[in-house]
Amino acid sequence: MADEVVLLDFWPSMFGMRVRVALAEKGIKYESKEDDLWNKSDLLLKMNPVHKKIPVLIHNGKPVCESLIIVQYIDEVWNDKSPLLPSDPYHRAHAKFWADFVDQKVYGPARKLWAINGEEQEAAKKDFLEIYKTLERELGDKPYFGGEKFGLVDIALITFYSWFYVYETFGKFNMETECPKIIAWAKRCMQKESVAKSLPDQKKIYESVLDLRKIRGLE
Amino acid sequence: MGEVKLIATTQSLFCTRVEWALKLKGVEYEYIEEDLRNKSPLLLEYNPVHKKVPVLVHHGKPIAESLPILEYIDETWKENPLLAEDPYQRTKARFWAQFVGDKCVFGAFEAACLAEGEEKMKAIESAQESLAFLEKQIEGKKYFGGEEIGFLDLAAGWIPHWLNVMEEAGGMKLLDAEKFPSLHEWAQNFIQIPLIRECIPPRDKLLEYFNASISYMRSLATS
Helix, strand or coil: CCCCEEEEECCCCHHHHHHHHHHHHCCCCCEEEECCCCCCCHHHHHHCCCCCCCCEEEECCEEEECHHHHHHHHHHHCCCCCCCCCCCHHHHHHHHHHHHHHHHHCHHHHHHHHHCCCHHHHHHHHHHHHHHHHHHHHHCCCCECCECCCCHHHHHHHHHHHHHHHHHHHHCCCHHHHCHHHHHHHHHHHCCHHHHCCCCCHHHHHHHHHHHHHHCCCC | CCCEEEEECCCCHHHHHHHHHHHHCCCCCEEEECCCCCCCHHHHHHCCCCCCCCEEEECCEEEECHHHHHHHHHHHCCCCCCCCCCHHHHHHHHHHHHHHHHHHHHHHHHHHHCCCCHHHHHHHHHHHHHHHHHHHHHCCCCECCECCCCHHHHHHCHHHHHHHHHHHHHCCCCCCCCCCHHHHHHHHHHHHCHHHHCCCCCHHHHHHHHHHHHHHHHHHHHC
16 A cells, blocks of 8 residues: 655745655655645644644654654654664764754744844844854764764754745844854755755745735834 | 663652653662752753753763653663554654643643733633643543553653642642543552652652742742
């Protein structure tokens, strides 16, 4: 019986992008359904009644929610190629710790860089750069967060790269200057087909944010 | 299997769930009590990123964040498995553990910290909505893990004891036995298990701790 894989997604979502990357890494064929976050579909509300958020992976009719949980699920089910997590327990725990760190820390300040104006935005910029510098230290001189291989932590973080033009423009800073190793790492990840085809163009994201800011009365 | 240390505090529900996992697997470990008001060089060395407990140290290597620690323990010591073999069941357990282990804890604490009023009522309602999801998950089962306790039981294990004390300190009732009969029954069964019971902090000390935390949070709100 062929696997039926459906992804409920929203094109600029960095969380949706993580799942796209994982599916591409494993070469999994799937149907993508775009959800309108201002008018959530019945399917989304049925498949994710707890959080009512995308992404949701529906595998043979059964839903999996929360992007990093979905990525781990994909890794465990399609375990015949491109492992996304290391095989030894210590390095797996280490990867989960850092993926968790990205999840807990990056989104909040990142969002404040473009969604608000004023003092709070300045504070968010400081937090954002501090968090990225911590990540840069963790990366060190490794090609990927997982070492030689692209993995869970890389997937968790790389999707924010598609939003960098937004963050730099509204936050008024340059990531190449602030975190050169992160930029080098990001460009390395973008050379992978699975990443390049899963992340929208930075300018496209910027344009959609401009529209959003207008709606919110920030422009 | 190598030296195991656990850096923890007695009151922390995040730490106790790790102790439960270690005891369930029959792992010998050294318990190191941390004073969070005066963090030790050991903690700062082993968890420089968050500077929080619990931290498990195995073969001199640290692991932080309670849910990754539980998975590490499960993968390293094979007795009494916490997670199922089937990927979908494992994933369901992870999803609910993240929900009940994080969102619900802070939701309950937030409700406890609010003084009487409309905001508190809304927070209680929101926390109860979360419990309603859990009620559905436990319906018809003895434990979240089935006949034996598992990953999700440990993640939800704060409910029978810590939630109970938070309710008293915060002047609220969340785990209503009439609204959530299955969850209530699970809580009673879970806390009776000897190895679970022997790790929980004494009620009076926990109440003191929550009374102090809640007073402090309420004072911040009015200042």
